[in-house]
Amino acid sequence: MGYDVTWFVTEPPEQYKCAICTDVFCDPVTTRCGHTYCRACITEWLSTTRQCPECRDPIAAHDISNVPVAFKQLVNALQVTCPEEGCGDIMALDALDKHREKCVTEKRPCPQCHSELFKREMAQHNCIQHLKAIIEERNQHLKEVTAVKDKRIAGLEEELRLEKIKATEARNQLMKSIHAAVEAENQKTEVWKADLKAEVQEGAGAVSEL
Ligand SMILES: [Zn+2]
Ligand SMILES: [Zn+2]
Numbered sequence: 001m002g003y004d005v006t007w008f009v010t011e012p013p014e015q016y017k018c019a020i021c022t023d024v025f026c027d028p029v030t031t032r033c034g035h036t037y038c039r040a041c042i043t044e045w046l047s048t049t050r051q052c053p054e055c056r057d058p059i060a061a062h063d064i065s066n067v068p069v070a071f072k073q074l075v076n077a078l079q080v081t082c083p084e085e086g087c088g089d090i091m092a093l094d095a096l097d098k099h100r101e102k103c104v105t106e107k108r109p110c111p112q113c114h115s116e117l118f119k120r121e122m123a124q125h126n127c128i129q130h131l132k133a134i135i136e137e138r139n140q141h142l143k144e145v146t147a148v149k150d151k152r153i154a155g156l157e158e159e160l161r162l163e164k165i166k167a168t169e170a171r172n173q174l175m176k177s178i179h180a181a182v183e184a185e186n187q188k189t190e191v192w193k194a195d196l197k198a199e200v201q202e203g204a205g206a207v208s209e210l
């Protein structure tokens with residue numbers, strides 16, 4: 001639960017290592033018997049054993065106190081290399097935890113192509129391949145958008161075709177009605193003409209009788 005010894009720029013002194021986890025102290029505390037451990041390590045140890053792991057003195061949770069500030073400062077000043085993939089930044093131990101949080105979540109621009117990348121992506125990053133992938137992704141998106149539009153256009157065309165058929169049918173119906181009306185009118189005229197003719201002939205007959 002401490003800091004891995006391999007992260008340190010120079011081999012850390014033995015007095016900075018926790019006997020439980022064998023790593024460099026993380027939040028060190030000291031026991032009544034004077035032994036120092038990571039807070040998390042000794043707390044977990046005491047949940048099952050009531051003895052100091054080093055000298056076997058009987059101890060309990062209340063026998064644990066903070067280490068002197070000066071000791072903490074010595075540990076915190078040790079230089080470590082960030083263990084995150086593709087990083088390699090060197091800093092004092094007390095800056096490591098905060099740095100690692102950002103280190104894995106923050107992106108930074110590639111100095112060549114300015115693509116935003118995680119540090120872990122930097123090692124395998126190839127500008128041309130990366131940009132190609134971006135272009136391919138955009139092309140794919142464009143294809144999808146075009147396909148949707150084409151489908152909508154096809155739908156509208158079909159609607160228009162059906163509207164045209166309806167309009168043609170309506171026009172044909174109207175023409176039929178007009179023809180029928182004209183036909184009826186013509187027939188009426190024919191009847192009227194025949195009547196008139198008969199009347200005229202009747203009149204003529206009457207005149208010749210005189
Ligand atoms: Zn420890
Ligand atoms: Zn002890």
Ligand SMILES: [Zn+2]
Nearest residue numbers: 082084087103
């Ligand atoms: Zn880092």
Ligand SMILES: [Zn+2]
Nearest residue numbers: 110112113127
């Ligand atoms: Zn690049």
